[in-house]
Amino acid sequence: MFHACYLLTPRKPAAGRSLHMTHTYIGFTMTPKRRLRQHNGELVQGAKKTSKHRPWDMLVVVYGFPNKVLALQFEYVWQHPYNSRFTKAAMQHIKGNKRIGGMRSVRRKLVELYMVLNLPPWRDLKLTVSFTTGDVHDLAKSVVPTELPVTMQTQIASLDALPQGTRYDETACSICLAPFDAGQSMLRCYHADCPLRSHVACIDECFPEDSRHLPTRVGYCPYCDNELRWTELVARSGNESSPAKKPQRRPEACLEQAQPPRVRSASDDEAPFLDLSFDDVVIHDLTRDAACDRVVDLTSE
Known part of the structure; x- marks a missing residue:
């Protein structure tokens, strides 16, 4: 599974301030x-926070995280290195150092990146x-002290x-990676070319908790980042189950008239809330830009 964190900067224009x-x-x-492409407005949905300074260039991609939780932890710490209790002590000596650039500059973010990776x-x-690009690599070597x-x-x-994360196991949940049990229902993203298949409880994590009792719930797919509506997600999935877990049909059953799948109504689509807990970390529901991931807040004492 490919989990990555990335660094963007507005693209340099041919002329004018930037x-x-x-x-x-x-x-x-x-x-x-x-x-x-979403940040640059080429694909619809998501990336609203970066719509103001388009187009953007992706300068750095950090990948190889063994799971999504560690990647999301790293994303938060790289965004807030002076607030996280795991990094703020190590970062205090560079917080006011203007020689490495402004607080949101590429130079500073490269220095912070290397320092966090050493913790x-x-x-x-x-x-x-x-x-x-080679220019960004050379910049990192020139400004990073470690x-x-x-x-x-x-x-x-x-x-x-x-590397492209294109190998998908249809017998396992795309989010938690656990295999589907026999007869267990699964939900799948209804957007074109998106391979997501998920446990009901896992995809429920991608929707705001405070909207669970609303007739309309909206979240975002963790794979394609497109908007998902809960009622449509349930209706389009019907009573689908994992391909590897489907019961074997008798040959004569193929000749029988298949009954249409039952579509769950909005009143019975309650999904169990998956309460995750980690040592020394507290998970908060935060509204993410074009993502439905549960963001790990490392600043909680």
């Missing part, structure tokens, strides 16, 4: 190339820091050259 290299955005994605729990991970841990590597590669 926020290029002085303004940045950090996010999480499973599909970097598609996500960049637990990320320093022991086998991560790859991929730069999309090397990456020996478990990590750097590279210069285009977004097309990055």
Whole structure:
């Protein structure tokens, strides 16, 4: 499974003033190339926070996280390195240092990136820091005061050259990766070319908790980042189950008239809330830009 965090900056215009290299955005994605297209308005839905300074360039992609939780933790810490209790002590000496650039500059975000990667729990991970251009790679080498841990590597590669998370197991949940049990219902994203199949409880995590009792619930698919409506998600999935778990049909049953699947109504689509808990971390519901992931807040004491 491909989990990555990335760094954006507004593209440098041919003429005129620009926020290029002085303004940045950090996010999480499973599909970097598609996500960049969303930030630039080429694909509908999502990426509303970055609509103001389009077009954007993706400068750095950090990937190799073993699971989504660690990737989301890293995303939050890279966004807020001076607030997280895991990093603020190590970052205090550079907080007011103007020599490494403004608080949202590319230079500073590169320094913060390398410093965070040298802290637990990320320093022991086998991560790859991929730069999309040689210029950004050279900038990182010139401004970063520390090397990456020996478990990590750097590279210069285009977004097309990055590993693609295109291998999907239809017998397992796309979110938690656990296999579907026999006879267990699953929901699937109804957007074209999206492979997501999920447990009801897992996809329920992608919708705001306070909307569970509303007749209309809206969230975002964690794979394609498109908007999902709960009633439509349930209706289109019908009573589908995992392909590997479907009962074997008698040959003569194929000749019988198939009954249409029962479509659940809005009144019975309540999904059990999956209450995740982690040592020393508190999970908060935050409204994410074009993502429905549960963001891990590392600042809670």
